[in-house]
Amino acid sequence: MRFSLLLPGLLAGLLACQPQSKPAATPATVVVHDDLGRTLTLLAHPRRVVSLAPSLTEILYAVADTATIIARTQADDYPAAVLRKPVVNSYPLDLERLVALHPDVVFTVEGLTPLDAAERLRQLGIPVYYQKYRRVADVLRGINDVGRLLGRSAQAHRLTDSLQQQLQLLVSPIKTTGKPLAVLALASADPIYVYGQNTLFTDEIRLAGGQNAVRDTFPQPFPALTREYVLKLNPEVLLGGRFGKMDSTFFKNNPELRRTSAYQRRRVYATTPNLLQRPSPRIVEAVRELQKVLKNN
Amino acid sequence: MVKHYPGRWLLAGSLLTLLLLGLGLRVGSYATDYAFIWKTLRHYDATDPAQLALIELRLPRLLLAWLAGASLALSGYLLQNLVNNPLADPYLLGTASGASLGAIVAYIFFPALTLGGLYLPPLAALAGGLGATLLVVAIGSRRGRLQAAPLLLGGVAVGALAAAVGSLITFLAADQDSLRTVVFWAFGSFERAGWAVLPYPTGILAVSLGLLVFLQKDLNLLLLGEERAQALGLPVVRLRWLMLALVSALTGGVVALCGPVGFVGLVVPHLTRGLLGATGRLNLAFCAVLGGGFLLACDLLARLLHPPAGLPVGLVTALLGVPFFVYLLKKAVS
Numbered sequence: 001m002r003f004s005l006l007l008p009g010l011l012a013g014l015l016a017c018q019p020q021s022k023p024a025a026t027p028a029t030v031v032v033h034d035d036l037g038r039t040l041t042l043l044a045h046p047r048r049v050v051s052l053a054p055s056l057t058e059i060l061y062a063v064a065d066t067a068t069i070i071a072r073t074q075a076d077d078y079p080a081a082v083l084r085k086p087v088v089n090s091y092p093l094d095l096e097r098l099v100a101l102h103p104d105v106v107f108t109v110e111g112l113t114p115l116d117a118a119e120r121l122r123q124l125g126i127p128v129y130y131q132k133y134r135r136v137a138d139v140l141r142g143i144n145d146v147g148r149l150l151g152r153s154a155q156a157h158r159l160t161d162s163l164q165q166q167l168q169l170l171v172s173p174i175k176t177t178g179k180p181l182a183v184l185a186l187a188s189a190d191p192i193y194v195y196g197q198n199t200l201f202t203d204e205i206r207l208a209g210g211q212n213a214v215r216d217t218f219p220q221p222f223p224a225l226t227r228e229y230v231l232k233l234n235p236e237v238l239l240g241g242r243f244g245k246m247d248s249t250f251f252k253n254n255p256e257l258r259r260t261s262a263y264q265r266r267r268v269y270a271t272t273p274n275l276l277q278r279p280s281p282r283i284v285e286a287v288r289e290l291q292k293v294l295k296n297n
Numbered sequence: 298m299v300k301h302y303p304g305r306w307l308l309a310g311s312l313l314t315l316l317l318l319g320l321g322l323r324v325g326s327y328a329t330d331y332a333f334i335w336k337t338l339r340h341y342d343a344t345d346p347a348q349l350a351l352i353e354l355r356l357p358r359l360l361l362a363w364l365a366g367a368s369l370a371l372s373g374y375l376l377q378n379l380v381n382n383p384l385a386d387p388y389l390l391g392t393a394s395g396a397s398l399g400a401i402v403a404y405i406f407f408p409a410l411t412l413g414g415l416y417l418p419p420l421a422a423l424a425g426g427l428g429a430t431l432l433v434v435a436i437g438s439r440r441g442r443l444q445a446a447p448l449l450l451g452g453v454a455v456g457a458l459a460a461a462v463g464s465l466i467t468f469l470a471a472d473q474d475s476l477r478t479v480v481f482w483a484f485g486s487f488e489r490a491g492w493a494v495l496p497y498p499t500g501i502l503a504v505s506l507g508l509l510v511f512l513q514k515d516l517n518l519l520l521l522g523e524e525r526a527q528a529l530g531l532p533v534v535r536l537r538w539l540m541l542a543l544v545s546a547l548t549g550g551v552v553a554l555c556g557p558v559g560f561v562g563l564v565v566p567h568l569t570r571g572l573l574g575a576t577g578r579l580n581l582a583f584c585a586v587l588g589g590g591f592l593l594a595c596d597l598l599a600r601l602l603h604p605p606a607g608l609p610v611g612l613v614t615a616l617l618g619v620p621f622f623v624y625l626l627k628k629a630v631s
Contacts, residue, residue, distance in 0.1 A: 189474070191481045191488060191606075224481075224606035226488060228350045232326040255491075256353045259346055 032129075032149065035142075036110060038118075040127040045151045046104035052090045053109040056131065056146070057082055058280035060107065063147045063156045070101050077274065078282075093117050099124055107131070107146065109279070111221075133279040135203040136287070140164060143281060159281060166284045170291060171207050180206075181294055182213035184233060184262070185276060186240030187222045189250045192230060196223045200279055208290035210237065227254050237293065238262035242270045269293050303579035306572050310586040314363065317593040321359045324600050325350060353491070361490035362596040362610075363589035364498040365555045366565075368547040370588020371505060373562025374569065374581065375540050375547075378516050380437075381523075382445050386562035387426075387548040390448070391455035393559075395429020396422040396545070396552040397483070398459040398466075403553070404482065405466055405475045419497045423549030429455050430541050441534060442523055485556035485611030487596055498550040502585070505543045509581050512536070517576040558611050560618035561588050567625055591618075 028044035048070045051057040057076045060069050072082045073090035088097050093113065098106070103126055108118075110132035118128035129149065131142045140160045147156020183205050185195040194214055195201035199221045202212040213235040214223070225233075238260070240246060246268050251258050262268055271293075275286045322334050327347040337348045369387065376385040376392075387393040403410065403421035410417050433455050437448025470476045509516070515536055518526045527533045551558070569584040577583075595614050600607035 188477045188481075190478050191486070193477075226326065226354075226605045226607075228354045229326040229605040231346055231350055231354070234346070253489075256349055259349065 034130045035132045036130045038130065040122075040129060042127055042129070042149060043104045046149070048101070048103045049105055049107065049150065050088065050098065050101065050103040051076075051107040052088075052093070053107070053112045054078070054274065055109060055278040055280040056107040058278065058282065059143050059146050062159055062281045063143060063152055064150050065152070068150070070103060071098075078278075078280075095120065099126065102126070105129055105149070109133075133200055134198065136167070136200065136207060136283055139200070139279040139283050142279070163281065163284050167207065167287065170284065170287055171209075180209060180211045181236045181267075182233070183210045183237040183239060183290075183294075184213040184230070184235035185271075186238070186250075187277075189240055189246075190253060192225045192227065192254075193222045194225055194230075195276070196221050199277075200283075201276055204276065204283070204287050205290055207287045208294055210290065210294050213237075227256060230254075231256055231259065234260050236261045236265070237267040237269070239269055239271050239276070239293070241268070243268040245270075267296075269296075301572065301574045301577055303573045303577045303583065307579050307583050307586060310583055310590060314586060314590045314593065317590055317597060318359055318363070321362075321593060321597050322351065322355055324597060325355055326605055327351075357492055357495055358487045358490040358596070359593060360495060361498065361554065362487045362592045364495070364502055365487070365551040365558060365589075366561050366592030366595075367585035367589040368498060368502050368505075368551045369558065369561040370565035370569075370584045370591070371502070371509075371581065372544045372547045374566040374584045375509075375516070375544050376562070377566050378519055379537060379540050379544075380443055380445060380448055381520060382449065383567065384449060385452075386566075387544065388456065388557075388559055388562065390452035391429040391433045391459060392426045392545055392548045393552055393557050393562075394456035394459035394463070395432075396426035396549040397557050398429070398463040399423070399425020399549065400482070400553040401463045401466055401479050404479050405470050405472075408472070408475055416494060416497065418553035419494075419550045420553075422553035423546050425459070426549040426552070427542065427545035429459050430545050434537075434541065443537070482556045484609030485558045485614075486607070486609060487555055488606070489554050494554055498554065501546045501550045505547055506581065506585065508539070508543065512539075513578060513581060516540075516581075520575065556609075556611060558592070558614055560614045560622070561591055564618045564622050564625075565591055567622070571625065571629075 029041050030044050031039060031041050033039055047068055049060060049064060049068050050071050051060050052073055054073070054076045057069075057072055058078055061079050061082065066081065069085060071088045072085040074087055075090060076082045088094050088101065090113070095117065098121070106121060106126055106128045108128060108130055110130050113128065118130070121128050131145070133139050133142060140163060143160050144153070144156045147153045185201050187193040187195055195212065196214050197212060197217040205212055213233050238246070240250065243266050251263060257263060271289060275282060275289060323329055323331075327350050329347060329351060333347070334351065337351050341352055342348050343352075372392070373386040376387065376390055377383055379385070380390075399421035400418045402425070403417040407417050433448065433451045434443065436451030436455070437443055439447075467476060467479045470479070515531055518529060518531050519533070519536070521529070523533050565588040566584055569580055569587060573580050573583055592610070592614070595610055595617060596607070598617070599610050599613045602608055
């Protein structure tokens, strides 16, 4: 009881000890909403930024002044220059290290950083900005948002205009002859997890001229499927590894799937690691790669 | 004297198993009615994908679920008799955790999963299960006799150690694919089923049941306590080794293929003794049939509740098993 009476006095004393020498020039702030609708107060010109998602790290490298990127996560591997930055573990999140770096803003993607961790960071004075993407266009919008928040709109727009142009060039020559090929993309071969209808892959493969073989929408973005379900889907193209490797592993463990059209016609391909699932500026590259796979047929 | 009807119960359990098998054959991505199943069973046409799914996927899956349930229930029954303690099950005595560790080692360090034509996970799990059980027995015995308290505590400790080492290996695994395999294997599933892997659990169960037919009387004698059983001329030490080997093999084969599926080994033996008495002559057979039926029902429920891949079967066994187990306990106390 007595302590609670003392507390305001103590606090006042502590506050009085704050250095008063410099006149407190409060930096300009802006109030923004992230893609999850959360309200954040950011510095108008953040000088220290961190991304907790490999895709957003790629976006930062394409848009931000690279000197303002103060760290990377253990999962970041692109562009190669990122490997020189100090590492903050994103899973499990190394809160202490992150706080010690005192970033002005942390960027992340929905689902990669727990909301309660973001709330704790906010209480510690570090705003966490979430992005989410359902379609390729969302990624371009996300790049522009990052540019705007970092005061580098010009750079961002230059990038997204160029990406948009490349996409148009890629998509326009596709002739709509016949049904688009049904493509199943494996996220994991054992157990079988696939890119579901509500992943970015659905839009990427559509732009490339195919279609996601998974037509049902599951609550999970990467649903687990049974072997019977895959057999019934009968995908025409399978993405998950080179034919020879898949033949000796995936199809050896699941011999009944050798009946699928993809196996019968040897339309089984590997994709560049970390390209399909990253909503980064390389998204056009992903569409181009998918288109190349489809053109092989 | 309560009158038991072991023959009738065994018949009822077998009929229930057949019923569940019949129902289970219909659950899957392809719509199949009984006319279609009958047609497939009589004239199997492997070029029809729906028939292929029925024979190559659904049937082995159901059989694996049944075999897993039977093996785990039997393991639990044997362990409870062996240590003369109703708490014992393959999880409490560290056998299952040891088997899990063996399987994890196989999945992480031998991603090809075969060595010289042998399918490794069941063998590694057997070795792990046997190793852990031996360690627990060593901890739990004083001058060649098993002591209940040190044995159970040793089981918990060794189980925790095996689980920790398994988690450490998984955590440090650099290869994302093996990591995923182990994490999801640990949820428990019968998706690995296929005619190629079924011989392992089938062989182990058949050999165990065959041996136990001759040992049923000896097992019942063990319930009198080791000293009295020995005084009656029972080769207690030899019998104990044989049973530990059987339990490790039964548990190992299942854990390697289906993941650590809990609670069957605890609930089903209790139910068996409740229905047939502690020393019934059909106890072992009924325990196996009931365990098989229980896991068949759990798998069916798991796939109906969350299609297509189903809930992890280990969750369903616990969700169904725990309330039932508590009910049994309350009933026994009152």
